[in-house]
Amino acid sequence: MDMRRDYYEDIQLLDSKALWFWFLMLIASLIILPFLVPSYYVYIANYMAINVIVAVGLNILVGYTGQISLGHAGFFAIGSYFTVLSVTNLHLPFLLALLLAAIIAAFFGFLLGLPALRLKGPYLAIATLAFGMAITQVIGRWQIFGGRMGLEVPSPTLQGLLFSDGAYLLESDRELYFLILPIAFVLTMAARNLMKTKVGRAFIAIRDSDIAAETMGVNLVYYKTLAFAISAFYTGIAGGLYAILIGFINPSSFSFVLSIYFLAFVIVGGLGSIFGSIMGGVVMTWLILRLDKVQELPYLGSILSAFSDRWMSVIGLPNISSIVLGLIIILIVVFEPLGLYGFWIRTKIYWKTWPF
Amino acid sequence: MFLQLLISGLSFGSLYALIAIAMVIIYKTSEVPNFGQGEMAMISTFVAYALLESYGYSFAISFIGALIFAAALGVFLEFVFLRRAKDPNTLNLILITLGFEMVLYGLAGWKWGADQRDLRFPVSDFDIVNLGSAVISYLNIATLLITLILMFVLFLFFKYTKVGIAMKATQQNAVAARINGIRTNRILSITWALSSVIGCVAGILLAPIATLDPNLMLEPLLKGFASAVLGGMTSLVGAALGGYMLGIIENLFGGYVSIEFKSVVAFMTIVLVLCFKPSGLFARHYVRRV
Numbered sequence: 001m002d003m004r005r006d007y008y009e010d011i012q013l014l015d016s017k018a019l020w021f022w023f024l025m026l027i028a029s030l031i032i033l034p035f036l037v038p039s040y041y042v043y044i045a046n047y048m049a050i051n052v053i054v055a056v057g058l059n060i061l062v063g064y065t066g067q068i069s070l071g072h073a074g075f076f077a078i079g080s081y082f083t084v085l086s087v088t089n090l091h092l093p094f095l096l097a098l099l100l101a102a103i104i105a106a107f108f109g110f111l112l113g114l115p116a117l118r119l120k121g122p123y124l125a126i127a128t129l130a131f132g133m134a135i136t137q138v139i140g141r142w143q144i145f146g147g148r149m150g151l152e153v154p155s156p157t158l159q160g161l162l163f164s165d166g167a168y169l170l171e172s173d174r175e176l177y178f179l180i181l182p183i184a185f186v187l188t189m190a191a192r193n194l195m196k197t198k199v200g201r202a203f204i205a206i207r208d209s210d211i212a213a214e215t216m217g218v219n220l221v222y223y224k225t226l227a228f229a230i231s232a233f234y235t236g237i238a239g240g241l242y243a244i245l246i247g248f249i250n251p252s253s254f255s256f257v258l259s260i261y262f263l264a265f266v267i268v269g270g271l272g273s274i275f276g277s278i279m280g281g282v283v284m285t286w287l288i289l290r291l292d293k294v295q296e297l298p299y300l301g302s303i304l305s306a307f308s309d310r311w312m313s314v315i316g317l318p319n320i321s322s323i324v325l326g327l328i329i330i331l332i333v334v335f336e337p338l339g340l341y342g343f344w345i346r347t348k349i350y351w352k353t354w355p356f
Numbered sequence: 357m358f359l360q361l362l363i364s365g366l367s368f369g370s371l372y373a374l375i376a377i378a379m380v381i382i383y384k385t386s387e388v389p390n391f392g393q394g395e396m397a398m399i400s401t402f403v404a405y406a407l408l409e410s411y412g413y414s415f416a417i418s419f420i421g422a423l424i425f426a427a428a429l430g431v432f433l434e435f436v437f438l439r440r441a442k443d444p445n446t447l448n449l450i451l452i453t454l455g456f457e458m459v460l461y462g463l464a465g466w467k468w469g470a471d472q473r474d475l476r477f478p479v480s481d482f483d484i485v486n487l488g489s490a491v492i493s494y495l496n497i498a499t500l501l502i503t504l505i506l507m508f509v510l511f512l513f514f515k516y517t518k519v520g521i522a523m524k525a526t527q528q529n530a531v532a533a534r535i536n537g538i539r540t541n542r543i544l545s546i547t548w549a550l551s552s553v554i555g556c557v558a559g560i561l562l563a564p565i566a567t568l569d570p571n572l573m574l575e576p577l578l579k580g581f582a583s584a585v586l587g588g589m590t591s592l593v594g595a596a597l598g599g600y601m602l603g604i605i606e607n608l609f610g611g612y613v614s615i616e617f618k619s620v621v622a623f624m625t626i627v628l629v630l631c632f633k634p635s636g637l638f639a640r641h642y643v644r645r646v
Contacts, residue, residue: 068447115627118634121446122389126585127630129578130623137620256574260454267451312466319465326458330437333451337443 011196013189030181034174042173044289046245049177049184050238052281055265056191056274057234062263063272064195065227066207067116068125071132072262075232077254078105078135079239081145084153084249094156094244102236109232113225132259140251150250153243180241187234192274194230203227207272235262257322261288264329270341279340287328291321359490361611362604367496369603370503374558375580376587376595377510378551383589384527385547388449392433394577395460396552397559398570400426402464404560405475405568415478422560423553430552431545439541464570472567481564499561506557507596514592523547575619579606582626588639597638 014020034042054076061067082101086092092100108131115127139145155171156179194200202223205213214220243249261284269280295301295317308317336342375393382390404422407413413421437452438444481495514520525533526543534540558580559573566572583602587594602622610618629637 062447068450115631115634119630121387122383122450122581122589123585123630123634123636125389125450126581127627130582130626133578134620134623137617141616256578257458260458263451263454271447308466313469316466316469319462322458322462322465324462326455326460326462329455329458330452333448333455334437334440334442337441337448 011193013193027185030185034177039173042177043245044286046173046176046180046241047289048282048285049180050241050245051265051285052278053184053187053238053241054235054262055269055277055281056188057231057238058262059266059269059271059274059277060191060194060203060234061227061231062266063270063277064200064207065203065224066210067224067227068121069128069228069231070125070256070259070263071112071128071130071135072231072235073254073256073258074132074135075105075109075235076239076242076258076262077139077249077251078108078232079236080243080249080254081139081151081239082236083240084151084243085144087154087156088151098237098240101240102233105236105239106229106233109228109230110225112232113228116228117221117224129256129259132254132256136251136254136256139254146250148251150248153247153249155247156244176245180245183237183241187237188274188278191234195274199223199226204272261325264325267329268332268339270339270344271337273338273341275344276339276341279344283340284325287325288321291324292318294318294320357489357611358608359488361607363487363490363492363496365604365607366600367499367603368607369583369600370500371558371562371576371599372580372583372602373596373599374503374506374554374561375576376584376599377507377592378554378558379581379584380587380589380592380595381547381551381554383584385523385544386434386438386449387446388438388453389581389584389589390453390551391450391577391581392453392456392460393551393555393580394573395457395464396426396429396433397555397577398573399460399464400429400552400556401475401559401563401568401572402468405473405563408476415476419560423556426552426556427549430548430550433552434545434548439544461570468570470569472569475560475563475568477560477564479564495564502557502561506554510554510592519543519546579619579622582622585626585636586629588636591636591638594636594638598636 009015014023033045037045054072058069058072061069079098079101082104083094083097086097086100087094090097112128112131116124119127140148145151195203202213202218205216205218206220206223206227210220210224246253265280265284266277267280268284269278270276290297295305297304304317304320305314308314332339338345375397378393379390382388382393400422403425404418407418407421408415433453433456437456438449441448441452477495479494479498481493483494484491485494485497514524522533522538522543523546525536525538526540526547530540533543558576562576563572579602580599583598584595585598586602587596587598589595602625605625606618606622609621613621
């Protein structure tokens with residue numbers, strides 16, 4: 001890292017010409033990507049983008065503000081259900097519905113932030129967990145939310161993004177890609193910039209020591225609830241996008257395990273780093289989708305099938321996904337607490353001074 | 357009606373109390389809420405099931421075998437994972453236990469699938485005793501008795517045995533305990549073993565009421581944890597009382613208000629209690645230095 005000489009150097013988006021070049025290259029490659037790969041991979045890319053939004057949002061809360069949350073599946077559920085409900089019942093245009101749902105999620109985030117003002121560690125963990133469980137239970141039992149059966153999600157139309165009706169359906173993964181990815185991109189950049197402002201620095205101060213931050217003049221009530229609200233807003237948007245990507249939502253998709261997965265994205269990527277969240281979201285999504293079909297993997301799949309036939313049960317084979325993800329979480333925390341981002345930093349430093 | 361709800365509430369509550377005690381014992385020594393507790397108990401219960409059904413041992417032997425397995429599992433988690441953590445702050449330790457939970461859940465699902473099984477328990481849920489207007493099953497009586505006995509034994513253990521006192525010393529001040537010649541690392545391992553064994557008892561008592569599948573302990577764990585928080589996370593008596601209270605509140609709510617939202621009420625109670633008493637009902641509020 002070079003020395004920063006003035007404040008504007010600290011807050012600018014990218015600090016060198018070379019970075020600008022790679023940044024534009026990244027945008028260009030993201031635009032042409034869906035035309036080069038088969039449709040299934042575009043679907044995966046959409047999934048990754050959604051999980052990146054969640055990871056960034058959760059990282060603002062866990063990584064930057066230091067508040068644990070085991071209930072983000074609740075915000076995710078709020079986002080998807082209210083998006084779907086306001087499209088089908090209120091006939092709102094999709095983007096407006098998404099925004100509305102995210103604001104509702106943010107409001108719930110604010111509510112959850114209130115007890116969080118007084119809670120720490122395990123107490124906060126149980127409060128957020130209770131919130132997540134309560135949301136799933138309520139949604140599962142309330143008829144307006146479709147109960148256990150879930151809701152069908154109408155495909156948005158092109159005009160329907162902004163106006164209330166339209167003819168051209170956005171159905172294929174490629175079309176959805178150009179809806180989901182820009183949103184993910186904008187939200188990620190927004191988070192990156194937010195962390196360089198007064199708000200971001202207040203969050204970091206709260207993480208390092210909330211009492212010290214308060215004596216320095218950081219308004220704890222405001223910034224802690226704000227952190228929860230922003231994080232819930234991100235997760236809510238991701239939830240809405242998830243609903244149209246999957247096309248069908250029911251309460252069991254928003255279980256406690258999903259909250260752990262979200263936390264795993266952040267941990268594997270690296271706490272307190274936006275770039276880490278992107279890596280975490282991308283890598284973990286790929287792993288999760290791959291491990292769901294573990295018996296189709298080349299070589300390994302057949303070995304595992306034979307092994308489970310002999311010792312375990314073949315029906316339970318998809319549970320390997322849970323085992324591997326659990327082990328990854330444990331190993332990352334034990335050996336590399338900074339996650340993939342820490343790994344990336346070390347690689348960078350290694351090459352900077354190579355061959356020494 | 358009221359008496360009946362009270363009795364079944366007490367019986368569920370005693371299971372929550374056991375899990376809560378197990379969590380509090382860990383929390384006091386390692387400062388981590390053990391989210392793996394439930395799955396550790398679940399898989400130990402499955403071990404009891406396997407010993408009973410596949411190997412044909414008697415119930416007593418299977419029970420003891422499961423307890424030994426549970427103890428080994430607790431030591432394994434502490435020794436292999438938690439002790440190796442590079443940066444052991446609360447969040448990281450919680451994550452390790454969550455990861456361990458996922459591994460165990462996956463293992464149980466892989467080995468035993470999602471089939472629902474019955475653990476043959478020597479005391480039946482269908483033999484009942486009439487108590488005025490209410491009935492109580494032998495299984496409920498057994499649950500209540502075993503829980504109370506276990507709590508009494510724990511009380512004696514912490515009060516009169518050398519290991520128990522060493523545990524309390526480690527909980528209060530690990531450095532001072534080490535200076536006084538207590539091998540705190542070993543005490544830590546024993547604590548994890550003890551807690552896992554208590555959890556295992558809860559699992560085996562729960563299995564005949566619920567059905568034995570990998571989801572066995574998911575909700576009971578969360579409610580046990582909720583009871584521990586309700587009682588203050590640092591007090592064993594508080595945890596036990598919290599468990600009983602939660603069981604009774606939940607059952608009364610289920611009986612009188614709405615059976616549908618029965619499992620939500622536990623969590624709502626917790627959030628409400630935490631709003632007013634952030635450290636739980638039976639603990640002193642912590643003061644922390646900057």
